[in-house]
Every structure is written in C-alpha cells, then in structure tokens.
Amino acid sequence: MVVFFRAGSELRHKLQPDVDFYTRRVETQAGKSVKDILRDIGLDPAFVAFIYVEGKVKNLDYVPTEGQSVTLQPPVSGG
C-alpha cells in the first residue's frame, strides 16, 4: 500500500521528500497507524504535533488508506 506524507519547515527536512518539495511516497502495510509508519521510516512521531487528512485533524493513531495524502504538522511556538 502507498501513502503520501507531506510536511513543511523543519519537519520537511526530517521527512526527506522524494515526490515534490513537500511530499514523500511511502510503501507500507495496510492497517498500520501513522505513528507506526513514521517510526518505520525513521521519523520520531514526537516531532509531529498532529496530522491533517482530507481537511480534518487526526491524531497519530489514525490508520491511512491506500493512496491517501497525510499532512504532518510540526509543533510551533505559540503566542
């Protein structure tokens, strides 16, 4: 199964995009959570504040489906 992860700013460097400036194509097994897939590709989930899928915020336990685009949002300084 293929999932596309997108990320910007500092997180983009950790993701190492290969499709375009922001996007990385990841082959994974169906049924795995985003948190597990991130660990598989060597990206510590602690660097991801939340994920954004089809206009909705999800937590990292979300299980993506074939071909989905998952945006990874890094933490930022608030205030």
Place this chain on the structure above:
Amino acid sequence: MARGFAGTTLRVDLPRGTIRRLPTDEALFRRWHGGRGVVAKICYDEVPRGADPLGPENVFIMTVSPMSGCLIPAGSKVEFGSVSPLTNGQGDSNMGGHLGPALKFAGYDLVIFTGISPKPVYLFIDDDVVELRDASSYWGMRSLDCEKRLKEDLGEDFEIATIGPAGENGVLFSCITHDFGRQAGRTGQGAVMGSKKLKAIAVRGSRSLHVHDQAGLTAYVTGIIKRTQKHPNMEPWQKYGTAFFIRWSNDNGVMPTRNFQTTYYEDADKIDGDQLIEKCLITHKACFGCWMNCGKYTKAVIPGKPEVHLEGPEYETGSLCGSNLGMKDINHVAYINWMLDNLGMDSMSGGGVTAFAMECFERGLITEKDLEGRSLQWGSVDDVEHFLDMVALRRGIGDWFAGGTKRAAEKIGRGSEKFAMQVKGQEMSGYDGRWAPGMLLSYMTADIGAHHNRSWTITVDMAEGRESVDGRAKIVVYLQHIRPLMDTWCICRLFWGELDITPEEIVESLNLITGWGVSPEECLRTSEMIWNLNRCHYLERNKADGRTFDYPPARSWEDKIPTGPGKGKGVSRKQVEQMLDEYYAARAWDAKGNPTRAVLEDLGLKDAADNLERIGLLGVPIPGGIPAVRGEKYKPKAF
C-alpha cells in the same frame, strides 16, 4: 533617506504637552534595524540607571522597521519599549494587527514619549495632525471597551491601542491592547503607559511608502504568495492557529499544569484546539498583509455570565490560563482570557500569577480572609474572576500579586519563592523546562526574563535528547540571535518562520525595500550586539554579577515531574550550573555571566564596556581571547 522609511520621528513631551517632529535618524535604524534594536539603543542612552521604570525619567517608545507596512507578508508588528517595571531591565513587546503599518502610512517611524502628563491623555495621529488629547472621559475604562468607544468617537478606520485599569493602576504585567485582541503583553509596557497617564494611541494614515526596488519586491512577494499557498502548514494554521498545540504539549510532557507542579494535564482534551473551534470560534482573523489568518475570534459562553467576545485563547494563554489553572472547559479558559484582555493584563503573566496564588492558597499560605472571603480553587472561573479583579484594582492582597510572582513571593515568603515560576521577574511561558533543558536555559538567560519567543528550543531538546544538557547552550545562543531579528524587523515569526521562508530570503526583502545591501551574517551580528547591550543595561541597573539573575525557581531542579509521560524526569542543580557555564562560554562572557571588553568592543559597544568597568562588572578576560564566532556559526539555517 533610504527607502522604506516614513521619514519622521515624533518626540512627545508629556509634561509640557508638546510634540516635536524630527527627521528619522537613518543611521540609528541602519545600525539597529528597527523594532527592539532601536528600543534597546534609546533605552540604554536615555534612561538614567537609577530611574524608576514608572517614574518620569523612563521613556516609552513605539516604533516599527523599514519592513513594516510594505508589500511583504505579515509586516504587521509594532514594537513598544521602555525600561521594564517587571524585570528592571530593557523591556520590549510587540503585537500584530494594523497599528504599525498605520503609523508608517501616517508618516512616522518612531514615537518617543518622555515625562508624565499632568492629566490623562491620548495621542491622536491623523496624517499631519498630531495632538495630545484629553482622555479624562476614557480613564478608568477597560481596554476593549475603551477601544470600542474611541472607534465610535473617532471613526472605524482609526487603529487604536489602549491600556486598561491594570495599566492605570501600575500592575507590573499590564499589557497594551489593539484590534480587540492583539496584545503587546510582556514586560509591563501597559504599566509604563499608565504611569505616563497615556491611556491610548489612535492612528490613521493615508500615505504611500516607497521602496528601493519596487519591481524586484513585487516579483519577490509574488513568489512568496505562490509558494506559501501550497505549503502543507497553511491550511491547519488557518483552521486552528496555535491552539492545537495544547494536545502536543501535553502528549510530550511539557504542559504547565497547576502552577507547573506537573507537566501532564488529565483534562487537556477539554481545553484543546478542537474544543476551541467547536465551541467558541466565531470567525478567523488576520493581521495586516497576512493570509495565514491564525487569529481566532471567539466567544465564551458560561451560564450566569454575559457572553463575551475575544481573540483567542492561542496556545500560550490556553496553557497558562487552562491547564495551569486546572480549567476543565474551553469556555472558562476563553472567559479568563477575555477578563485579562479587558482589565489590561498580560494573559501569560496573568495566568502565571493566578496559578501561583492558587498554589499558595492550596498550601495555606494565603487564606479566604486574604481574598475578601473568597476561595481560590483550581478550576474555578468564579474564583479567578474575583482574584483578577483584586489584582487589577490592587485591592487588599491583590496589591502583592500586582507586582508579579517574584514580588508576591517576597511578600508571602515561607518557601513560596521555590514555586514562583519566573526568571528576572517575568513569568514563564507555557512550557515546563524540566524535561526540555534547552527551553529552561532559554528562560534563564533571556534578556526580558522567562519568555519563550527569544529562543524556542523545545524541538531541539527532542532532537538532541531531553535528558542531556550537553551542547544545548550554543544552540540557545544561536536561536537568541536569529529569532529576535523578527522583533527587530517587526515582522511576524509565525508566517516567516513556519512556511519555509529562509533567513536569506527575509534579508533579501529587507534589501529590496531599503537598498541597504546587508548580509544575513551582518544581521546576526546586529542581533548579537542588541543582546549584549541589553545584558549590559541589565547589569548596570541591577548592579550584580549576571549569573546572579540567571537562575530559575528551585522547583525547576528540585522537583522531578510527578505524573504523565515525563514522570520522574527533571534537571539537577548541577546540570543548571553546567548549562550556564557553557552558555557564558558560548557568548564569550566570563564565568560570572558578565560580558567581556573583548566581545563588547568586537561588537562596537566600547561605551558599554567602559560603563561596566566603572561599576566593577566588566567580565574578566577569557584566556586565549574570544572566539571569532559565538554560539553556532553565523550561518542562518532556521528560526
């Protein structure tokens, strides 16, 4: 005059009620760039070292930068500054909205207020018409109410900054409010305004600004627009602002909870970003020249209380007035945010001060008798409302807390200093540093006290290992140079820092506007110069070795985190000392935390070195001389 400037500086003599117009000193801006740099230089040069921050000898400054109000995105910030009554050092604070650009459009780069007005006044600016007007009918009004009234009286198109009762009453963490929810909150600038009997500033401007390379800037900005619209961060930012980081902060064990007693809040899901959007959001809101619209205009609805409208709470207020006060309903957090805004108190320090008072109450150090017969329980919005009213109006024991946690702890005693969560008098931002040692070091060493925005180090802590403090100092120094440049240029770090716009690109925009031809490395040296000047200013005012002032409260090293993902974690006193040693070395200061002549002269600050030497606080020379590069390399890489 270089392009990018409005061209005129105003000096407002409050005792005489006179206003002088002077050509803007381009050399001042060229060397110090604007914003906090200009504030630092003027405060250092013009305020006598023994002056009371709330007395007539302090100045109050409002300024912008050449980038403000130009075509660039998010050039919205206006910077306020003076010697801070909260920290007794150079103080500055900024806010977004539309006031900064309006000041430029009216024709002004810098406004310096001196003295104290004999009666309440406000500064009225309508292009060439600049007047001090009687504010007697506005004095006593709450901040948001006063802004609304001034807009009704003057016109909707005036940009207004106001203070509330707290600023009038000299509450040391008073803020300045603008645009019904934007605050210059930190370092007590509202208290300085109040001390000068300056209730408000109203500005309308209609002029154009001229830049050095209009075609180049247009092409540059067009590129930024195209890029940022596709940026993955943009849509979540637009939807949530910073409020969503409540959950992340909690999951990672850095969430201040019940006055920083622990770092995990069991009811975080009741006050997080989803709750804000679902229960409180009215509409999204943006500052001048920004399409990120991270501001959230909201309502707070609580049975038995009037429905109130506000902007926020964003992450800092959400944590410091949410988990840190034990609140279990986002409407309660929003209501407290509104109370602080309208009374005119910084919602970060306000949350910290209230949490400190709650822990004092929990421990029996203050009682219902002290609180006019009321309680002060975690999670009680009614108790907080009553307490904040006591503070803003300085009623009874509220007078103690009006000086912030440090001064309140000095009054209360009995060990309360240990959990007065501040550094240099300024309350900590919304991250607990016990499992984020770089963040703790940032709080310890920031020139304005425990504020996160000088050096936001949390993710560096995670990357480098949160149990170790090794090497953290150099990164903190580097971030303390690069992040405050945003406050020097008066641009929004959220837009520029989070959307993959590089430091080189930002400096390119500065050059397109001004024609200065500065390099990123030069900008970082300017930032280091500002940092060192502020350090000298602090030492000269407080007259002791710098290290004396750089310690956090003992809770930060004595108490391990008791619950949550960080359970059992914490830094030791030995690690705190190690970080300070490494930090001073990274800055080429001596082991007492005092700047050395070599580094000050290298930065062009010979006068400051002479002044430190005169009072015996010049750092002893470092064996082998100073390193050519302080902190990380002068190579911009990130914010």
